[in-house]
Amino acid sequence: MSHVRYRLTGTSFPGTVDLTVSADGRARLEHARASGVRAWTAELDPVVWPWLLDALRASGFPDVAAPAPVPGSTLREVSVVVTDRGAEATPESGHGADAADGTDGGVGQLAGSVLFGWHHGGELGLERVLRILDALVHQVGNGAVRETANELPRLAHRSAPDPTLPPPDPGSPAAAAFGTVGGRPAYALSRPGRTFALYGLPYEEELGAATVTDAHTRAIALGTAGGREIVATGGDDLVIRVWDTGTGQQLHAEAGHDGPVLAVAAAGGLIYTGGADGVLRVWDAAGSLGSLADRHEGAINAVRAYGTLLVTGSDDGMVRLTDLSNGRTLHSLPGHGGWVNAVAAGAGLVASAGADRLIRIWDAGTGHELRALEGHEASVTGLAFLTVSGRPALASCALDGRVTIHDPHTGTLLAGWRSGDWAAGIATVPKPPIGIPGAEGAAGLATIGADAAPERLATAEDGVAPEWLVTAEDGAAPERLVTVGDGVRVWTVDGTLLRELTDAVADAVATDGTLLAAGSPDGALRVWRLADGDLRPVASADDGATAPSDSIPAAPTDGLTAASTDGGITSLAFDGGSLVCGTDGGTVRVHDPMSGVVAVPTPHTGQVLALALDGDLLVSGGMDGTVRTWDAISGRPLRRLAAHTAGVTCVATGRSGDRVVIASSGYDRVVRTWEAATGRPLSAVYGHSLPVYALAFGTLGGRAVLASGSYDGLVPVRDTETGEDVVVLGGNPGTVRCLRFLGGDVLAVGCDDGTVRLWRLPDGEQVGETRLGDVPLALSDDLYAVTQNGLSRLTPPKPQ
Structure with missing residues (x-):
């Protein structure tokens, strides 16, 4: 069976992408990264194969003179492989439209391979070819690989992860935070297999715990909001959960679609969304109202509301009619010989x-x-x-x-x-x-x-x-x-x-x-x-x-x-004066x-990596590059701040004058600050050469400062208003994982070498060091550190 293979690799590309498009209308995408290999299979629309062959022929492939690639650059490779001439799909199957005569439909003339640099496709006449292949990389993986442009309508359907491959190794994530439980000092700790556990200080007696998902928790926060002591968690399932630590009641769990939103309808102030996960969700502008019990066995591609009738169409070939007054399914209509793209x-x-x-x-x-x-x-x-x-x-x-x-x-x-x-x-x-x-x-x-x-x-x-x-x-x-x-x-x-x-x-x-x-x-x-x-x-x-x-x-x-x-806009709907x-x-x-x-009623669309609580305000940062703010008690979404070009690994809140300020940073290495009340951006500081994993607000000499810690161990301490460096702390080998201002002039820095170092500011003198034997996850004002293995006491700073 003939196929086209498309490979992307290079030092500036995240891993290696390998896409195979077969003449029978199937595709396989593999993405190899340091953490492992993930893969998907999908069925392609019948137009893909003839479109691809026409584009290859128009380019003169494979007789394309590609310039020698620059060593170390990102490379593209397009190959056409003919493995069984005469066995191509026939027009009746919807693929390989010129193969009805028993030949290979002219595919044999295209056999060959071209290797070229990322930006050389245009000069080689391969724009149309790359447009199709880049779109398929995006679509076959349901948007999981987003480094290529998606400039075509939906051509990949019934996409599914390869079940034969083990999931990529996420490491052993853990998160911790200090706060109070029942009015007494405490800390919250998450480990694999446990969403969170609460422990009192200093004797570490367990005060409560919860395990509600197998997904790893990567962020946790303790605080007080609305007169309640609460704990918030977020992680790999993209859900932010908040509990009342006094009653053990879960106050809310903000969830969205697991993958792309493919269809929307709106009526009477309610929003109905269908996703690649086969789930039909109901929203208003303040957040999720839940999902309908009956789900499709494939991606939902079309949703239409007409009075009290909701019509959906899916990759499973079914058309479903739902009564919106009670959420009951009226009819499930089979009959289509493939996926359903549109309903009315x-x-x-x-x-x-x-x-x-x-x-x-x-x-x-x-x-x-x-x-x-x-x-x-x-x-x-x-x-x-x-x-x-x-x-x-x-x-x-x-x-x-x-x-x-x-x-x-x-x-x-x-x-x-x-x-x-x-x-x-x-x-x-x-x-x-x-x-x-x-x-x-x-x-x-x-x-x-x-x-x-x-x-x-x-x-x-x-x-x-x-x-x-x-x-x-x-x-x-x-x-x-x-x-x-x-x-x-x-x-x-x-x-x-x-x-x-x-x-x-x-x-x-x-x-x-x-x-x-x-x-x-x-x-x-x-x-x-x-x-x-x-x-x-x-x-x-x-x-x-x-x-x-x-x-x-x-x-x-x-x-x-x-x-x-x-990402791309898949669906639109008007409702009154609003556009969904x-x-x-x-x-x-x-x-x-x-x-x-x-x-933006939907929560993060990537892993939740960071949380911070400031009174009634809950701040979250995610792998989707956004910072979100929420009402901590109700879960109502307040603002979405999306200025990072890569995952947000850390957020913090502090004061600058009489206003509350949010700070965020992550894989794009930019430290940004925002006015919490309005979402107005205040500053963007470029200076870290590697990703940032920790932020902390403090006060030094009567002015507000912000410290940030990076993969390279450097910790700049900057004026919050001007962004100017007050001091840059070196001497922290390894990645900085947590920061805490102790009093007015000491900064605690925890690194993944298992050490917490104390620095006096602004002169940058090291005045203390504690070796923990494990990575510190959180630091407290009263000289405690938490690791996966529990609580440790820090050595006090040397007297001045």
């Missing part, structure tokens, strides 16, 4: 479509299938009911780039046209947008080539399109359609192109009659006013701050990108397009 509901009908290229129409009340509609030559990706002149119609789009309109009651194909190279989604505009000109006399509107002329497949006696496709009985223009894919385009229902809003790739689309939103796999969110087609400023996808007006181009030509660490956005990074955002305010 309206006028007592439900429509579904996907990889089998058929559009199935169901009676919403009985669940009976009424008919199956043909018209596409590739997987159907979008469906939308519309009404024109009072008559129902159903629009669809597919990866063949084609749009069709059917009468859902008779199955008659009313119109069809080509929207571009591919289409990823479709939506209706309830009323014709004022100011967007019609086809007659429209000057300067984008076109998409001669093959875009609509086919009038359903005709009246005089050979023209039925009148209801063009005008309503009262003379008003019918609804418009919007398609996204290799551009965002507005159409009349007879296939006349009214306007191309952008030629940028987009996977998701939503309209509310006033605004049109499109989301792209690169994370860009664009919103236009339908009245005039002008682009609106888009709220920051990270901290909710509206972009300043002077930073917005007066006449944007290609949209305003809202940069995000969330789902991403393949696992985040749900709720935007107000008018004010620029954004809420």
